[in-house]
Amino acid sequence: MFKPEMTGLFRKALYACAGIVAVATISPAANAAEAKGGKLIVGIDETASEYWSEYLQGVHDIADSLGKDPVVLTSNYQGDQLLAQLGATYATGCRQCALATDPSSNAFVKAVVARSAKSKVRVVTLWNRPEDIHPWDTYPDYWVAHTSFDGVMSGYQQAMALCKALGGKGQIAAIEGVPSTPPAYQRIRGLKKALAECPGLKLLDIQVGDWQETKAQDIARTWVAHYGTGLQGIFASNDAMARGAVAALKEKGLNGKVLVTGSDGSNIALEMVKSGDMLVTIWNDPVLQGAISMSIAYAAAIGDIDPQKLTHAQRDFYLKEEPITKDNVDKYLALKKSQPKYTYAEMKQDFWKDSAGQIPEGANDNK
Amino acid sequence: MTPSRTRSPASRAAQRWSPLLAGLRGRPFWAQFGGSVAALIVLSAGFQLISGSFLTLGNLRSVVEAAAVPAIIAAGISFVVIMGAIDLSVEGVMATASMVAALLVANGVNTNHLGVLGILLALAVSLAFGLANGILNALMRMPSLIVTLGMWFIGLGTAAVLFPQRVPQIRDDLLLGVARHGLLGFSLVVYVALVFVASAQAVLSHTTFGRMVYAIGGDEALLASSGLRTRGIKIAAFCVSSLFAGVGGLLLSAQLGSGNANIGNGHLFPAISASVLGGTLLTGGRGGAVQSALGALILEVLNNGLIQIGAGPYTRNIISGAVILTAFAASGVHRRQLLRVVK
Amino acid sequence: MTQTFEARGVAGFADTWLPLIRNAGPLLFLLFLVAGSAIIAPGVVQFDSLLSFLSDAAPVIALVIGGTFPILAGSIDLSVAGIASVTGVLVVVLNPVLGPWTSVAVVLLALLFGAMQGFVHTWLQLPSFIVTLATLSILSGVALLLSNATAEPIPSDDVLVGMLGNALAGVPDTAVVLAVMVALLGLLLRFTRIGRDIYAIGAGERAALMSGVHVLAIRTLLFAISAGCAAMAGLFLVSVTSFSSPTLAGNLLLLSIVGVVVGGTAISGGVGGLFAAVVGGLITSWLRVVAVIVGVVPTAQNIIFGVAALLAVAVTTDRKKLGVIK
Structure with a gap:
């Protein structure tokens, strides 16, 4: 049923692979001479x-x-x-x-x-x-x-940008990050602070996307089906989730029509702000x-x-952090290219x- | 040790299990899929009553779109689950497949544009994971649980090593087109899922390989002691599971439009639940690719419905766990009198 | 082939020495691992470092010990990390009601919850994999809901957590408590009828049923032990962090499964024990820092862990005793 020599061979092969991986991945400069101070x-x-x-x-x-x-x-x-x-x-x-x-x-x-x-x-x-x-x-x-x-500031600025772009009146939904992390609840608090100042903006739902692109995509897809044209903006607590939301909107050709916000100023978010798929992202360098x-x-x-x-x-x-919109995105794209x-x-x-x-x-x- | 062989091992296995298989195939539709369909109807009706907006054409479409990739993964993993083994490596395989494909087709971080070849290479890498799983399990006789757990980490690590510091945006029209183009209101992803689930079911119920997969799940010791070779079958089953996971990873990447090292996150346990859910609700508890896909659809209905009825984000976990438990308990009620071994 | 099946049968546990010999492989692997690390970085085997390693490893070891019990009987408990996280949250939430003995009450609660899981799994004839997967989902929701997703400081008046944070003659109390747990559970396994019944179920449930083993009671007990150990793991964690969090134990589930298997306990049941669990827990805990000790580039750390875990299992498990490998 079971050939011992076969197993021996495969076991050797496994060991060899392990050895190669170990050698290949040991960082060559790990023990480099150190200047003043420790590690x-x-x-x-x-x-x-x-x-x-x-x-x-x-x-x-x-x-x-x-x-x-x-x-x-x-x-x-x-x-x-x-x-x-x-x-x-x-x-x-x-x-x-x-x-x-x-x-x-x-x-x-x-x-x-x-x-x-x-x-x-x-x-x-x-x-x-x-x-x-x-x-x-x-x-x-x-x-x-x-x-x-400042997560509150980030959330506030995202939501105020939505408020302004929708002319002070509209319906939005929000995707939260991992709920036990400060940036997640701070950004939602910032959103709520902005809602108090922009009473025309109505928050339809908050769902948890755990900072993840694919989860945000599923959530946004469901919202689009549920609210249809009633949904005018998606507040995504970070850029990855904003990307997921935009991907879901693209499936229905709604990208650019439903406004999406994000935070962190990642490279793709900058490109999406430039192309109009995203309304705003917050620059955290x-x-x-x-x-x-x-x-x-x-x-x-x-x-x-x-x-x-x-x-x-x-x-x-x-x-310090700063909102990036279509108006100032070129400056940050250039900055990304030559940090x-x-x-x-x-x-x-x-x-x-x-x-x-x-x-x-x-x-x-x-x- | 070596029994005399008058007929090929496979044909003898087929003969040994034929009464059972005939029973499975011959069983009417309702006996095979009734439980799953009933669960779908009950859940949908419940969500419709509460939210009033579940059973709209738009929402049902979005459920199907969201269920497509989980259905592929669940159909693949059912080959392994039917054997009585397990494949925990799918998230790692999906991550690696996504990264490999995103870096080989036209993309935003390097100058590759291998097109179809890049996609095929990503699938080949996925297959290699399955091959490794199978070899370690069937030839080196290590438990599938630990083998695939190890490969899960290796897959995630490989994706991390490949990650080019900047999210690789996919610019390949073929790959993107699968998600962007549609037919009759559904994206091509849904049709790809249908093709994969249907062919998986065809392989399971109409080929020697498929019958052997069921046989291994039935009583492997008996099979082994009658001198049948199961190692090749096991390796192939792991390959199917990894290949399907790889396809799932590629389709998700196409939907996102970028390669992502975390793309598999949260897909493993739903896939296993789906494959067990579909298999157990089927009275008799043997399962199949279609049943697994239905299981994935049930889970997606649950996900979608809980958002539709506005269940809070924390309570969503609680409700979905409770519903899964209830579904299983309900489907198993009539079996409690039997003397059965449950692990 | 016949040989294989005999060895898997009931005869295996009669000889109490056999498990010890069988378990020498993992122990040697652990020694080899530690010795290898010591050559690269001698500091890691200093007394202080080892003690701090031990207190970091305590939660994992507790989870491996607990997880070993259902696995000995061929089941699996996936809810352990969820229970550990909820434990930390409950110690905070229930403190205003129950006072300084809250943590003890929470451990009892966990035992009860575990017993319920075991009962539901056996009585309703549902696979343990799916029952505990569902409860894992429920527990994660409960933890978020009860804590409002916030990390809260552990009340300073809590007796058990306060005790775990101290040290006895330089040895962290977590290690002492762990040793007591191992001793008690070891006695249960080695010298009581319950212990023999557990191995009998793992070796062949039908045969065990026929020979009068009360499978329902035993399985209920196994899951209670598993949950109890998970709750202790949760207390070990909060005694280090002094804060609770709904995601405290995160992915410790996966580490604990690796630990069980690496120690030499067969995932199919019937083979293994507490000694294997402790060694397995130590190996896993060492494996997760070995990449740092050796100085592997950070992107490859997961690969190293995966390869090392596979390697450990390839070297340490004695597969000749097992008939069918799933």
Whole structure:
């Protein structure tokens, strides 16, 4: 029934394949000589996304200017995966290390900071922070700063653009991101804030698309069937979901007729704004975000900044963002084509040059 | 160990299982599909009563459009599920297929424009995943659950490695055309799904391969001890599953107009549910490609209907879980007296 | 062929030493894995690092232990990660009502829920795969609904979670509690009639039924144990994060399945045990950091995990004992 020599052969083949994969993927520069300070560590959610690729580009810019090679940890949106990987990274010893990471969800922020503080690693967190803890009250020597983009502002500006384009009167529906993440509920809160100011705009439904293109496509398809011509706008909480919505509209030839908004300023979104398929997207520059967060963590690690001397506005802040419409899209398309290369020296002149101010109380509360 | 062989193994298997298969094929329509159709009617009527807008032509069309790709994936995976094994790798295969195709046909990030050849290569890669699954399971005797779980990660990883930092927009007219062009109010994707589901069913019920797939699911030990070779059949079944997943990935990419490394997200468990749902509601619990496709349609009706009636986003998960459970429980009521082994 | 089927039969568990020998493969693989990592990065085997590794691995190991029980009887429990997440949420939500002993009550609740799943699966004759898949969907909705999709701090007065966050003579309390769980469940499996019945069901359910095993009761118990361990995994997680979240345990389900199989427990039932579960949990936990230790480019980390898991199963499982492999 079962030939042992056959199995042996296949087993060998499997081992050989594994070996090849392992050798081929070991990063050649992993042990490159390091300049002043320890490792630069960066935690991202996934690699196969435009946003995180651009974020990494910003981190690499800073690392290059310091002659370092960053250690990249990928959590696949799992906080415990990130924690385990941090544990393994710190285990080999980490002097003057700097970490810039998305803790993947609010729940893991404190644990990530605590784990890093124990190994004396300076941390800058992104996106996720629970309302009740701040860099100045939780391991204040090591949690240097938290930075994010203002989700309320993003949602507000998207919705106001819809209001304006529809002449203050119309029916829209909204697609939310992963509900437990601050940008998701903040953007919906921004939408509701705008609705209060634009009473003619009626919100027909909110559905969860989990930031995903295909889920948003299914939702939008159902809406088109349900509301027909009654639906005049789709508020998608990010560009990927906006892309899904536009794809669903294209199936019915409604793209450009039903207005779609998004957020993040991704490349495809810019092109869709240009072609008229999308009304507006909000520019959050991931490259700049990567460069700033990595720089601040590194500056604290080598003593260029003293976390205890920073103001609250310097430790918990939004980065600037801007709505992109047909009027200004060319500028951003050009910017995407030739991103500036950031250096640590340049960042050091003023780490907060692109800050949009302190994150207000209650911003991370989902009430 | 080696029994004397007077006839070909396949024909003996066919003979051994022929009474059962005759029963399956000979059974009237209602016995085979009655449960699924009843579930569809009950759900549709319920949603119509609550929302008042479920049973419109436009909405039914959108249900069918949304169910097309899940139906293909469910039909493919049923080859493996009927054997009593499982294929968890579909999401990984879909991701890789999407990425490979998007990067080989005319696209927005590189200068390739292989057209049909690119699509075929993406399907070949999908097939390779199935081949690997099958070889590891049938020849190296590793459980399908773990083999395909490993391949799931490998598929996702391969797509991530291929991802070119910028979403690759598809510019190939042939691929895009499948989603953009339509016939009688339905996009070509729906017709592709019909063709795949129908041919899968034809293969299952009218070829030796199909009969062997059922036989393996019936009693593999018996089959093996009678000296029949099952390894080739198993490998082929995994190949079908992966190929169908690859096709699903390509069609979704065509609908989106871009390659996406997360395109398979959330397609695995519905596909398995659909194939088990279709198979169990059929009294007798053996299943088939059409039954699986009907299962996928039921799940899509559920998805769509819950949006139509305005169920909150959190409660949607709860209701759909409860409905699936109820459907299974209802279909199994009459079997409770029997001494049956359920794993 | 006949040999194969005999070994799969009831005779297997009579010899208590046989499982130990059978399980040497995974243990050797684990040692090889750790030794290999230590050569590349000596720091990872320092005492402190190992302790921190252990507390990171505790939730996975608890899930693998729990998941092993239904699998021993040939079923599977896919709801474990959902239960772990809901546990964290309930510890917060129920605290105003139940006070400092909330977490204990939540574990009891989980046991009850698990028992219900086992009962429904066996009594209604529904495949466990589909029952627990449906409850997984329900649980994820419940977690979102109860928490309003927000991460909330774990109340500081909670006795059990507070205890888990501490350490006993340098060893994290999670590890101590885990050891107690393993000891208790080990005794159950090795020295009681229930243990023998579990293996009997896994080896051949019809035969077990005929020989008077109360399958309904045993399966109910198995799923209760699985859910109880999942709830403990949830508590381990919140003791580290000190925040609950509706998606806390995320994809730990997949890791736990890998852990069960890599440890040498047969997915078809009847073969394996607690020792296998612990080793399997440790291997899986190590596998998910090995890419970082070795320094693999981030895009390829999933590939490495997949290949390594396949490799581990190829090396460690003793497939000669199994007749039919599905």
